[in-house]
Amino acid sequence: MTRFVEHYALGTFDDGSGPFAGLVAGDRVLRIRPGDLTDGLPTVRDLLEDWGGVRPRLADLAPVARQEGEPLEALRILPPLEPRQIFQAGANYRSHVAEIIISGKEADDSRSEGELRAAAEQMMDERARGGSPFFFAGAVTAMSGADDDVILVPDSQQIDWEAELTVVIGRQADRVPPEDALDYVAGYTVANDISARDLQFPAEHRPLGGDWWRAKNRPTFLPVGPWIVPADVLGDYRDLEVSLYLNGQQMQQDTAANMLFDVPRLVSQASAITPLLPGDLILTGSPAGNGGKWQRWLQPGDVMETSVSGIGTLRNTCR
Incomplete structure (x- = not known):
């Protein structure tokens, strides 16, 4: 099915080589790499652990996701994170x-x-x-x-x-x-x-x-x-x-x-x-x-x- 995100969202995706945290904007997904939002290669739960620091930076990354992100339709959408409870x-x-x-x-x-x-x-x-x-x-x-x-x-x-x-x-x-x-x-x-x-x-x-x-x-x-x-x-x-x-x-x-x-x-x-x-x-x-x-x-x-x-x-x- 066709999906589209009006503003932006965080999720977990797989391109066939393994899961990765991504920022979705429009119909594209920006792979979050070390240093984009936090040190190391983060999971979505890692980003929530530092939500106070991560949240203000998402809006700045959203235009990058729209321009440089991978097509959403080419990715498998996994559960957005692994909760503890x-x-x-x-x-x-x-x-x-x-x-x-x-x-x-x-x-x-x-x-x-x-x-x-x-x-x-x-x-x-x-x-x-x-x-x-x-x-x-x-x-x-x-x-x-x-x-x-x-x-x-x-x-x-x-x-x-x-x-x-x-x-x-x-x-x-x-x-x-x-x-x-x-x-x-x-x-x-x-x-x-x-x-x-x-x-x-x-x-x-x-x-x-x-x-x-x-x-x-x-x-x-x-x-x-x-x-x-x-x-x-x-x-x-x-x-x-x-x-x-x-x-x-x-x-x-x-x-x-x-x-x-x-x-x-x-x-x-x-x-x-x-x-x-x-x-x-x-x-x-x-x-x-x-x-x-x-x-x-x-x-x-x-x-x-x-x-x-x-x-x-x-x-x-x-x-």
Whole structure:
């Protein structure tokens, strides 16, 4: 697919001779060499380790990338970096929570869909005021690139998708207050949290809360990318649109403003659990429109296009 970066972004690429960190501007990629932004041959995570020094120099390199960079279409796009920690926020969009409550209606529940939706809104308002986000851990080994195939596992018949805006941490964050949390965000990327639903809540594990690790962390189950766009060139993250198309049909669409817990609260509360490190990822949750809603599960040959406006699109084929 054709990709284009309006401003500039950082990513990891491969020209057939091995991975390298690159600055993307327009449709070209400038290979970052020793001395361009830091000493030695850097990875993207190395650049985030010195984000305060690196960030001001990216704008100067962007015109060079547009003129001298390699054609993006000639390169394989790898996951933009290798994080040390991946935090994933569950049920963090109002539309998704309402969908879960309505679809989970018990047979003896006489409330209408409108009444269920109103009850869900009230519950979410109360949770947003005094509650906390639900986090679970992701595995680095589950990550795959923007155009990589997603390998469906034979022990699941209900594998589906979750488009997510993803936060990239740019400096160590330890118990930061929400009002300061955005200062620790280097930028944003896109992720698709692939989930085997029939493995997530098997009867034997349901009393323990389900088996999130087995359901979500298979190899290739976490496409991430195509790159990291610095936060300050994106504008207000709340205006970003998150969407997913399956074989050309829109399945998910929402804006980040409809998160139950916003990015500052996610960063703050994740940093209260353990220090966040440069390059760590926080997946911010997924809108309504998963496979359970449509009663449609991923099959070999399906093509998912996962997008966040202003950042880019992942295009992954199921095998």
